[in-house]
Amino acid sequence: MSQENWAKNDYQIALNFIAEQEDEASRDPILVTDKNATVILPSGLPLYGAGFYGIFMLAPIILFMFIIVYFTFIILDAQSLKIQTQILISGGGLFFLLGLTKVLKLVTSSRDLFPRKYFTVLGPQGISAHYSAWHFPAHSKTAIKWEEIRSTRVYSSFFLPGFLAGFLKTSFVEITSKEGTILKIPFYAKTEQTPSISQKILDLIHQKM
Numbered sequence: 001m002s003q004e005n006w007a008k009n010d011y012q013i014a015l016n017f018i019a020e021q022e023d024e025a026s027r028d029p030i031l032v033t034d035k036n037a038t039v040i041l042p043s044g045l046p047l048y049g050a051g052f053y054g055i056f057m058l059a060p061i062i063l064f065m066f067i068i069v070y071f072t073f074i075i076l077d078a079q080s081l082k083i084q085t086q087i088l089i090s091g092g093g094l095f096f097l098l099g100l101t102k103v104l105k106l107v108t109s110s111r112d113l114f115p116r117k118y119f120t121v122l123g124p125q126g127i128s129a130h131y132s133a134w135h136f137p138a139h140s141k142t143a144i145k146w147e148e149i150r151s152t153r154v155y156s157s158f159f160l161p162g163f164l165a166g167f168l169k170t171s172f173v174e175i176t177s178k179e180g181t182i183l184k185i186p187f188y189a190k191t192e193q194t195p196s197i198s199q200k201i202l203d204l205i206h207q208k209m
Contacts, residue, residue: 006123006124006125006126006128006143007121007123007126007128007130007141007143009123010037010121010123010125010128011121011128011130013033013035013037013121013123014031014033014037014039014119014121015117017031017033017034017035017037017039018031018039018041018119029041029042029043029187029197030200030201030204036123036124037121037122037123037124038121038122038204039119039120039121039122040119040120040121040122040185040187040201040204041119042118042119042185042186042187042188043187043188043189043197061100061103061104062104064096064100065097065100065101065104068093068096068097068100069093069097071093072093072094072097075093098166101166117130118130118131118132120183120185122204122205122208125145125146126143126144126145126146126148127143127144127146127149127175127183127205127208128141128142128143128144128183129141129142129143129183129184129185136184138182142181142182142183142184143183144175144177144181144183146208146209147209148177148178148179148181149175149176149177149178149205149209150176150177150178151175151176152173152174152175152176152202152205152206153173153174153176154171154172154173154174154198154202155171155172155174156169156170156171156172156194157169157170157172158170159172159186161186167188170186170187170188171186171187171188171189171194171197171198172184172185172186172187173185173187173198173201173202173205175205185201187201
């Protein structure tokens, strides 16, 4: 089976399993299917599919968030305003930004509007990542066979979807193939939980290699 075919097959197996086991998926980001495939969901991140109605509901929230951030920077840079005024207005902007973040999480919690479509699959032949181009412009759909893996690493970096959820940094498990192909597994967790989650993901990968 070609690389493209086995990756698509693993994705479909994972997609069907998630649809049937939504309760389990909401509790645990690592799901083991009955067809020798393990699903790693982007824990803590609002990475979901969205239809027209979902986008229609989400767009104004994200727009207001960017407007608040934009005007906050303008106010902080304004020389004509007193420091007290800048702090007061910026604090109000931050308050509204946090409120919109809560609303964003509430809206995206509806699986009817925002189904789980983006995740990583550890299949019999290799590992495949299935994300949108706006998540990873250069690595949205990537597949690497187990015997082709050269190295793995864990790091934290800015990630726009994470920022929209109120996180300045998102953790990644990055896999590099012998040919230089890069596959990224994003997740967010509290600082004290990050090492255990990343190690669990690495252990699953190393077991397959």
